[in-house]
Amino acid sequence: MIAYELEYLRPEMVEEAAAAFVAARDAGRNPCYLGGGTEVVTMARDGKVHADTLIELARLPDCRVLDRHEDETRFGAALTLNEVIEDGDCPLLSTVARAVADHTVRNSVTLGGNILGLLPYREAVLPFLLFDGRVEIAGPTGRRWELFPPLFDKRVRLKDGEFAIAFSLPRAARNAAYFYRRRERDSRVDYPLVALAMTRLQRELRFAVSGAFGYPLRRPAAERALTEFGPVRARAGAGASADTRYASAVSAALEALPQRYHADMRASAQYRRALLAHALEDGLRELSGAGVQDDA
Amino acid sequence: MIGSRPHPHPSDGAVGSIGSSAARKDAPDKVHGRTRYTDDHRLPGMLHAVLVTSPVAHAVITEVRTTAARALPGVRGVLTGRDFPLLVGLYLGDKPPLARDRVRYFGEPVAAVVADTERAAHAAAARVRVGYHEQPPVRSPREALAPGAPVLHPELERYVHIPAIMPEPGTNIGNRTKIRKGDPEAVFAEAASTEVAVVVEGSYSFPPADHAAMEPRVAIAEICADGRIVIRSSTQSPYGVRAIMSRCLGIPPGKLTVAVAEVGGGFGGKAGVQLEPLAYLLSREFGGRPVRLANTREHDMVSSPGAPGLQSRVRLAAGRDGRLLAADIEFLFDSGGYADYAVNVSRAAAYSCTGPYRIPHVKADSLSVYTNHPFATAYRGFGHIEMSYSIERTMEQLAERLELDPVALRRLNAVQPGDTTPSQDELDPNTGDLAACIDHAAEAIGWENGALTRLDERTVRAKGLSCFWKAPAIPTFTDAGALISFNEDGSLNLITGAVEIGQGIYTGLAQIVAERLQISPEEVHVVSEVMTDRSTHDWTTAASRTLFMCGRAALAAVEDAVAQIRQVAAAPLRCAEEDLEVAGARVFIADDPRHGLALAEVANGYVYPDGNAIGGPVIGRGKYIARHLSHLDPETGAGRPGLEWTLGAEAVEVEVDLRDGRFRVLKAACAMDVGKVINPALARGQVVGAMAMGIGYTTREAFEFDSRERVLNGNLRDYKLLRYGEHPEYIVRFVETPQNDGPYGARGLGEQGIVGMPGALSAAFSRAIGVQLNELPITPERLWLALEDAGSPDRVPHPEASQGAGS
Amino acid sequence: MKRYDGLLSIELAVNGERYQASVTPGDTLLHSLRSTLGLTGTKLGCENGDCGACTVLLEGKPVKSCYTLTLAAEGREITTIEGLRETPVQQAFAAAYGFQCGYCTPGFVLNTHALLQRHPKPDEATTREWLESNLCRCTGYETIAEAVQLASESEPQ
Ligand SMILES: Cc1cc2nc3c(=O)[nH]c(=O)nc-3n(C[C@@H](O)[C@@H](O)[C@H](O)COP(=O)(O)OP(=O)(O)OC[C@H]3O[C@@H](n4cnc5c(N)ncnc54)[C@H](O)[C@@H]3O)c2cc1C
Ligand code: FES
């Protein structure tokens, strides 16, 4: 239960929602979009957020789309994670989403809420970072589509009053080889210490990480390091054994990543670093393994 | 009997129900959500109270500003420590209902807001402003005992306490229990100077933890116009609440009724006194209107008491053959800011201090020590987990030192009837068969197939075994009562003071009564609500003694009823009372059962054909009080503290990934001598539940503190309990050496399953990674760190380390 | 656009019946069910989404009512434990001793019920995926697993 006074708005259209936000702001209120409420409602109870105008997104038809086009798939921001998972159009997205919270909670957590929430994990963003996905943004000035990686720096850089209507993943996300590793402190139902999503597009390796640094991250330099040094390129194979090449690829990638790992009561920075190193190595092995076909 | 997996057959509740898994009486209500827990009661005119708690661990309160809170609509008032200048305590009256002048732990209640609605109360609580002048916190028992440590209770001398505990004013020691048996000094001295004996020593520790019963604590208090006080509470201890409140608040006990229907899990955390005194005081402030004081989960975890932390040290001397010679033990219990049950938990660890091993010479000091942590109360296992963990860790080291099989070492030293306990009490013939339990546990886990297996380069499986014992830490006068009355159809009603906390007590008691009367447990209606003014006196539903003691009382009540039935029936049946037998809902002539009457015809009076009547309602009365218990001698600890010892052994198998320390608990086995299994499904359920809790306790459950001793994980997002699918395969075996003074030979089994888990798991993990692990919780990261320190070959490639590698 | 403010009266569809309920926008479904409608079978364990004691079904899917605002459930079919009568799942939990204190039981029963509606013969991984949403402190989960098994054997296909 949220103890303080608040108002609840149920817009029927995207534009109405955006306008309601502005109006509330102008009236001196503290508005907030509402996805599944798993974060807003619990944090408001606890006094961690103080939103006094909640703007419901869950029933906006545009936020509920699930459209498969020739070259991309669109996911409404108000789809629940379970709806996204069951759709299964992008296997990596399903896999990533499936590890968030627990099954019951995933009937409420929305894709938009997970990607735009306050918590630092935002795991569902990982596939969008990897495959250069896009987000449709609504705001006081109308709608627009933006490409993920530039818009994303630790979090999605939305302007005040903006919200996500939908997300899209390009066709490549449908059948690219991928690797996903999520490690928790102990219980499966917990925040990730490290979540690593990796994919291989032809000979190029890409990866994005959550948990390890306190914000999700994709670093092209680190990807290059992994690709350069790793056995993907060098499979045909000069000199050194595969094991050594894996190890050097991982350390080169780690060097290109931030050196400050997140530390909290769940794990130390060094443990997170170790888990990330293991995950990178395993991902590299798996994606450069003989069983994986080059997707041309 | 050696039981294997019992399969519940709800239909077998017919005659001869002992030993069968009769249907649980509470099943229909529970699976339909119809069970009324305390917070499911809503009273007309009820007010809602919400606590304001301290965000710091140790501070002087400089001010409490309540104006903004009071100004909110619907707020009736805000009360602070100043409003209630009194102290409440279970054994030691050291705790104000709301902190006065000083807070001693993170989460300590400093104010209570009372409002018309829950919402208003929460909204107002967020507006109470409290000023704190922080003080350096005391972070551990050792720190608390160090010279110059802040004394957290300077008034300790003036606190009222029961004679069985011995606080040391001017220090942070809430209680010290000494065990002095034989001459351990001489043994250790000799061991040091000769080759015939070895000495091992270890130090162990873990932080405080929480019970995390699924139902948060709640109390609803009201004061009637005639001054009677009624408190409905989620308590394991309705009579305890009544006694403590009448002692600390001067309420005549007859004026106070404590009522409890069902409790959503207790595990010790709802024993003693909890929210009841404050709920009552708040009701008093508002003209006796009902006041509901309900914990949020966060308050339940941190503001209300949890399990104590521990720092301990154990030194064992043993002959080269492994025979234990002497022990020197120190237990420092982290009782947190207040004493509560912890002062008795430390006492229980003292009288059980050696574990179930024959050790002729023992010195132990067990202390309950104040710190600035959340305070501690009873927790399933009650001092025995802490004790067992410390001893079992040392036993592992001894086995390693002597290169003996750890199981054989335990078997060699297992206690038997005729041995004496640390409190110099001789174990009588009712003592269980520990050696048999060890054999069963070892066999169940497959000990003979090897304790350590390497599956591949990265993965190992390891096993660990530990023994346990437990005797309830109860007052010498612990009692139970029972009343039986009859219905028109000859079925009967059983009233006791036992609280249903999930253990299935009403089903167990019905089976005991049904067995004696050779009727179906369905015919025994157990009154499933305890009200202190109409139920029978009962010390507390805790210490695994309820089935034992209430069972005895219920049997006595049956005997009493049977005698009355015979007396009435003798006249119409024209025979001597002694010739009559009562069974199968009839009273009949024992040697000629054709002559008899249905119970329905006599239990509420017999009516002759001409209308004349005799008898009247039969009321069976039964009682039981603990036998031969005595106080411990203050200097030597000699005495008889416990009713019965339950013995057993536990074994586990874990699988560890040596690369990152991740693990799974694959199997957990428990073999326990329970005397007699009354209901196999209930018994197994208790043991399995306790083992699961033990896995959590060992591997993840512990409060995390920041540098100012604030709890970081006081909620269920961050404090991790075992979830579905994380549980191992459980193997439970019961050995039945009768407890001849228990009902049908049964002894306590509710807590014991947790006691050996930390020891068994620590042994398995230590074996898996080849490093002795002497701290809890054992998390994957801790294993990884230990492996790193030990220089595992599977080190993470550090940039420096892998430089120059082949590119 | 609908705007809700202050004390309102809304219609809720619970267990096949229509209820008129007074709510405020900050009320959670948990609070409305228990305190306003008197349906106390839904339990409060943490109000944080962690324990699952407050689980109800929304359009047949399990959700935790402690983080679900009542207004968000307006117009949707809500099923609470009071809406299930002697279902195979309930019979199985009773028969298999799938509870002790019973506090987590309504949540487990509803979640299992929804699971078996969706997957009548769930494999172990699916059962785990669903049931790890609920905490039980008493049973160690063994008998709950047995209850699910038992119910899936008796659930009409
Ligand atoms: C038991 C439990 C376990 C959890 N475990 C995890 C976990 O493992 N990993 C993890 O990351 N999180 C976890 N969470 C946190 C989880 O609540 C959030 O991460 C969740 O994703 C929020 O989604 P929601 O739809 O409920 O968002 P809401 O609570 O509705 O909103 C969250 C925030 O996002 C904003 N928002 C929502 N939708 C949009 C949109 N379309 N456009 C712009 N802003 C928007 C809101 O304004 C708000 O600030 C857990 C929560 C629970 C209850
Ligand atoms: S009360 Fe809702 S999940 Fe715990």
Ligand code: FES
């Ligand atoms: S039965 Fe008590 S919490 Fe599950």
